[in-house]
Amino acid sequence: MTKILEGIRVFDLTIAAVGPWATKLLGALGADVIKVEAPGGDRLSHAVPPMIKGNSVLYISANHNKRMIELDLKKEVDRAIALKIIEKSDVFVQNMRPGAVERLGLGYDVVAKINPRMIYVAASAYGRIGPMAGEAGIDPTVQAFCGWCGITGPEHGRGEMFRHLAHLDITTATTITQAILQALIARERMGRGQLIEIEMLTAAMALQTTRLAEYFATGEQPTPLGSAAATTAPHQAFECEDHRYIAIGVERDEQWLGFCRALKLAELIADPRFATNPLRVMHRAELIPILAGRFKTKPSAWWMIRLNKEKVPNGPFLTFEELRSHPQVLANGHIVEIDTPHWGRMHVDGLPWKFERTMAGPIRAGGKPGQHTAEVLRELGIIDDRGTGVSK
Amino acid sequence: MSNAGSLDGFRVIDFTQGLCGPFCTMQVGDGGAEVIKIEPPAGDFARRMGPPFIGDESAVYLSLNRNKKSVVLDLETSSGREAAARLARDADILVEDFGPGAAVNIGLGYDQLRSANPKLIHCSITPFGEDGPLRDAPGSELVVQAMAEYTASLGRIGDPPVRVGADIASLNTGVFAAQAILAALFHRLRTGEGQRVAVSEFGALLHMRGIMWHSMSDPDDWYGFHLDHYTNPPDYGYQTKNGSLYFILRRGNSEDWDRLVMSLGMEEVLADPRFDDYGRAATSIGRYATEVKPIWEKAFENRTREEIIDLVNSVGGDAVPMMDYPSLLAHPQVAALDAIAEIDHPTAGRFKTVRPVARFSETHNSIRMPPPTLGQHTEEVLRAAGIRVPKS
Numbered sequence: 001m002t003k004i005l006e007g008i009r010v011f012d013l014t015i016a017a018v019g020p021w022a023t024k025l026l027g028a029l030g031a032d033v034i035k036v037e038a039p040g041g042d043r044l045s046h047a048v049p050p051m052i053k054g055n056s057v058l059y060i061s062a063n064h065n066k067r068m069i070e071l072d073l074k075k076e077v078d079r080a081i082a083l084k085i086i087e088k089s090d091v092f093v094q095n096m097r098p099g100a101v102e103r104l105g106l107g108y109d110v111v112a113k114i115n116p117r118m119i120y121v122a123a124s125a126y127g128r129i130g131p132m133a134g135e136a137g138i139d140p141t142v143q144a145f146c147g148w149c150g151i152t153g154p155e156h157g158r159g160e161m162f163r164h165l166a167h168l169d170i171t172t173a174t175t176i177t178q179a180i181l182q183a184l185i186a187r188e189r190m191g192r193g194q195l196i197e198i199e200m201l202t203a204a205m206a207l208q209t210t211r212l213a214e215y216f217a218t219g220e221q222p223t224p225l226g227s228a229a230a231t232t233a234p235h236q237a238f239e240c241e242d243h244r245y246i247a248i249g250v251e252r253d254e255q256w257l258g259f260c261r262a263l264k265l266a267e268l269i270a271d272p273r274f275a276t277n278p279l280r281v282m283h284r285a286e287l288i289p290i291l292a293g294r295f296k297t298k299p300s301a302w303w304m305i306r307l308n309k310e311k312v313p314n315g316p317f318l319t320f321e322e323l324r325s326h327p328q329v330l331a332n333g334h335i336v337e338i339d340t341p342h343w344g345r346m347h348v349d350g351l352p353w354k355f356e357r358t359m360a361g362p363i364r365a366g367g368k369p370g371q372h373t374a375e376v377l378r379e380l381g382i383i384d385d386r387g388t389g390v391s392k
Numbered sequence: 393m394s395n396a397g398s399l400d401g402f403r404v405i406d407f408t409q410g411l412c413g414p415f416c417t418m419q420v421g422d423g424g425a426e427v428i429k430i431e432p433p434a435g436d437f438a439r440r441m442g443p444p445f446i447g448d449e450s451a452v453y454l455s456l457n458r459n460k461k462s463v464v465l466d467l468e469t470s471s472g473r474e475a476a477a478r479l480a481r482d483a484d485i486l487v488e489d490f491g492p493g494a495a496v497n498i499g500l501g502y503d504q505l506r507s508a509n510p511k512l513i514h515c516s517i518t519p520f521g522e523d524g525p526l527r528d529a530p531g532s533e534l535v536v537q538a539m540a541e542y543t544a545s546l547g548r549i550g551d552p553p554v555r556v557g558a559d560i561a562s563l564n565t566g567v568f569a570a571q572a573i574l575a576a577l578f579h580r581l582r583t584g585e586g587q588r589v590a591v592s593e594f595g596a597l598l599h600m601r602g603i604m605w606h607s608m609s610d611p612d613d614w615y616g617f618h619l620d621h622y623t624n625p626p627d628y629g630y631q632t633k634n635g636s637l638y639f640i641l642r643r644g645n646s647e648d649w650d651r652l653v654m655s656l657g658m659e660e661v662l663a664d665p666r667f668d669d670y671g672r673a674a675t676s677i678g679r680y681a682t683e684v685k686p687i688w689e690k691a692f693e694n695r696t697r698e699e700i701i702d703l704v705n706s707v708g709g710d711a712v713p714m715m716d717y718p719s720l721l722a723h724p725q726v727a728a729l730d731a732i733a734e735i736d737h738p739t740a741g742r743f744k745t746v747r748p749v750a751r752f753s754e755t756h757n758s759i760r761m762p763p764p765t766l767g768q769h770t771e772e773v774l775r776a777a778g779i780r781v782p783k784s
Contacts, residue, residue: 328520
């Protein structure tokens with residue numbers, strides 16, 4: 001089976017999580033991703049704990065399906081090597097603070113001159129214009145800035161951060177991958193490359209487009225609702241007799257009927273206050289206590305059996321220990337176990353898509369910094385004479 | 393520069409409803425493709441997700457359906473199904489979320505369409521994946537967040553669960569679906585070959601939490617935010633005299649560090665090893681950030697947020713205010729990035745939304761059409777395809 005990005009080479013000058021996760025997805029689709037690091041690498045990638053056998057999991061997890069090379073781009077001789085790789089590449093991705101890559105002499109103008117077919121991604125936290133142009137940002141600073149803490153938290157409580165401080169990083173990464181695929185299509189059709197600019201801030205806002213829409217429509221800040229959805233009801237967690245919570249989501253009209261039957265609350269079907277989703281959202285304060293009281297009368301297992309029979313979306317709150325052996329996760333490869341050369345056997349994220357005719361993956365661990373320098377240069381016919389002290 | 397989009401000339405038949413599929417096809421539409429949204433006579437259920445409503449349309453629906461045409465077909469009737477299959481015959485891309493195998497029951501399965509349209513890219517979106525015991529289970533935003541353990545990074549252990557306020561299960565999956573479609577389209581441009589692709593919401597969210605699966609495989613020790621977030625208390629940022637902020641120190645030198653510590657009257661931390669290396673492990677993603685937070689907040693309690701932000705930024709740190717939607721949308725950076733677009737809608741009037749994220753130098757993403765009213769284009773699209781318009 002062929003791979004979709006077979007023959008596409010990526011010059012990967014990315015750091016931390018945003019850029020690396022984007023190019024990792026390209027690697028899974030078959031691209032030859034050459035990750036270029038300065039000797040020692042960037043501190044965010046290599047120093048963030050936890051560590052596995054001395055390497056940061058951030059570094060390990062964001063660099064699957066790549067070859068790792070080291071170049072000191074501040075040295076002319078290494079920069080010359082970089083330019084030779086750039087000549088033979090299709091995609092260039094960097095997510096340094098705006099201005100930094102230009103100081104290395106690898107801005108879009110320089111690269112496009114060497115290789116007009118290059119698709120060049122400049123990703124940053126806040127962009128290169130405006131009062132915050134050039135400011136660095138990472139997931140939690142963008143979380144704080146982009147408004148999303150204000151919509152997350154207990155009902156009537158304070159807004160809080162999403163403590164796994166990587167979701168907006170990876171959201172931005174997936175937007176980058178999508179844009180690169182779009183530009184590859186454009187290049188196939190018109191024959192040339194282009195510049196793509198992506199900010200974490202805009203990606204984080206797009207991820208909130210449904211919630212921002214509520215604000216635009218009302219002029220009022222949406223407040224945290226605990227586990228509840230703002231525009232559908234009932235769509236939240238309920239505590240059962242066994243003190244376990246189950247998640248419920250009634251989004252479609254027919255699901256409401258099934259939900260009432262599952263809870264043996266047939267009288268609610270005829271109640272005009274709850275006849276449609278908009279009415280249930282408006283009468284949430286009357287509806288939820290009725291349901292909460294009902295759920296308390298039986299254990300979660302009972303309600304799940306009944307809700308499943310009625311095809312009402314519901315589910316338990318799972319943990320990693322349950323997920324990694326969950327038959328649904330295993331059957332679909334959502335989390336997979338792989339052997340790695342340096343870090344032993346490891347649970348890793350599975351691929352987020354399935355293709356019937358082309359191969360994606362297999363997921364391979366990347367490598368340690370500089371592990372593939374000699375191999376890559378040899379393969380590209382680049383003579384590495386740095387050791388001889390003679391510049392070519 | 394032209395106004396061409398990378399996906400001009402491609403046609404998408406979109407059977408999806410709610411949030412996930414529509415977010416996916418909206419982005420394909422932003423790239424220039426013609427998106428034909430097939431709706432049941434009652435309309436996409438997202439049209440009823442609210443309040444808030446603007447005119448007759450829900451704010452949520454308006455935020456997910458620009459650049460589409462709406463065609464009403466009743467797929468419960470044979471004439472509706474025939475019309476749908478007919479439209480699929482001329483399409484480049486079909487997107488559906490009927491559930492595993494369900495498209496086949498109404499004549500819209502890939503194998504049923506392939507012989508008449510071998511170039512077709514057929515994308516299926518499911519809640520949990522197409523294999524395994526939950527393949528037919530219905531999903532919802534909260535159910536998928538709960539099962540993918542996203543709520544474990546929010547709230548407090550023992551308290552009721554808290555969800556991510558943004559609709560991430562739906563919207564992040566929409567991005568992966570767009571990637572799968574674009575990758576398959578690129579493959580088709582190179583080989584002439586169409587194919588079936590699939591994504592799931594559960595798989596998407598578990599992919600995005602991959603750093604943690606690595607972390608929990610065999611960490612050298614149990615610390616670092618990828619692990620600590622499970623047991624840490626809620627994070628509200630750093631409280632000051634007049635509001636919260638968030639900051640990180642990671643580019644320190646001794647002169648800046650001394651100035652920061654002196655200005656804040658925190659001399660006692662100079663002897664505290666948790667603040668070594670210019671406070672690098674004492675903020676944000678640092679190892680000791682949570683336990684030393686009270687020390688920072690004590691120093692901030694009589695100072696304004698603006699004062700602290702200026703100070704931290706002046707010593708090479710990154711500090712931003714924690715913002716809600718009104719302050720975000722009033723921020724000059726959001727204006728500088730043109731992050732918000734305005735769209736004129738035939739019945740809802742002018743409304744605001746987040747623009748397409750990626751900006752391209754050559755082939756542009758654009759907003760060309762407002763979200764359609766229900767069935768607005770039924771006649772136009774069916775007539776052009778030579779299909780008799782069903783009487784409604």
